[in-house]
Amino acid sequence: MTEADTGAVDPDGPDPKRRRLLTLGVAGVGVAGVAALAAPMLSSFAPSRRAKAAGAPVEVDISKLEAGQMMTVEWRGKPVWIVNRTDEALASLGEVTGELADPASEMPQQPEYVSDETRSIKPNMMVMLGVCTHLGCAPTYRPEIAPPDLGADWLGGFFCPCHGSKFDFAGRVYSGVPAPTNLEVPPHSYVSDTLVLIGVDQEAA
Numbered sequence: 056m057t058e059a060d061t062g063a064v065d066p067d068g069p070d071p072k073r074r075r076l077l078t079l080g081v082a083g084v085g086v087a088g089v090a091a092l093a094a095p096m097l098s099s100f101a102p103s104r105r106a107k108a109a110g111a112p113v114e115v116d117i118s119k120l121e122a123g124q125m126m127t128v129e130w131r132g133k134p135v136w137i138v139n140r141t142d143e144a145l146a147s148l149g150e151v152t153g154e155l156a157d158p159a160s161e162m163p164q165q166p167e168y169v170s171d172e173t174r175s176i177k178p179n180m181m182v183m184l185g186v187c188t189h190l191g192c193a194p195t196y197r198p199e200i201a202p203p204d205l206g207a208d209w210l211g212g213f214f215c216p217c218h219g220s221k222f223d224f225a226g227r228v229y230s231g232v233p234a235p236t237n238l239e240v241p242p243h244s245y246v247s248d249t250l251v252l253i254g255v256d257q258e259a260a
């Protein structure tokens with residue numbers, strides 16, 4: 056009498072269910088093996104804690120920054136200036152418009168939410184990168200009016216000693232100097248009246 060006749064199953068025979076389970080088991084080991092091999096590679100590509108910190112937003116307390124003062128903080132390895140502009144400095148922005156290369160800030164050197172003449176969220180508080188757009192020198196803060204080395208027309212702003220580029224109090228570049236564009240405004244937002252967050256856009260804060 057054959058198996059087919061009795062309905063009995065040969066335990067050593069080719070049971071299709073058992074064979075499928077065995078096949079899945081082998082496949083599972085294969086996937087686990089690949090994952091185990093891949094894990095060290097993935098972790099070696101993950102950014103280090105230090106690298107993550109280097110790109111992290113920076114929260115800055117500006118409560119002690121008095122009118123006319125500037126402070127510098129580091130964000131992503133670059134200097135960020137925060138300047139508390141005086142009323143006179145703000146007034147000078149309108150006076151120098153005709154001498155600037157990009158007075159309306161049409162070049163993409165700033166987030167949309169700072170696109171007016173002041174290039175800032177709060178009119179008096181200017182936030183920008185302290186990196187000259189010519190060859191990357193650090194311009195100097197020159198808030199005084201008509202100093203001998205900058206001439207009688209100077210109404211205050213920033214001067215790059217490397218090749219003589221001039222910027223107004225909003226970091227807008229003058230015409231006819233080596234720097235081609237306005238100073239860059241980084242993404243930033245306000246956590247409170249006295250806390251500014253560099254690296255996080257206003258809308259996303």
Ligand code: FES
Nearest residue numbers: 187189190215218
């Ligand atoms: S790097 Fe500033 S003028 Fe050249």
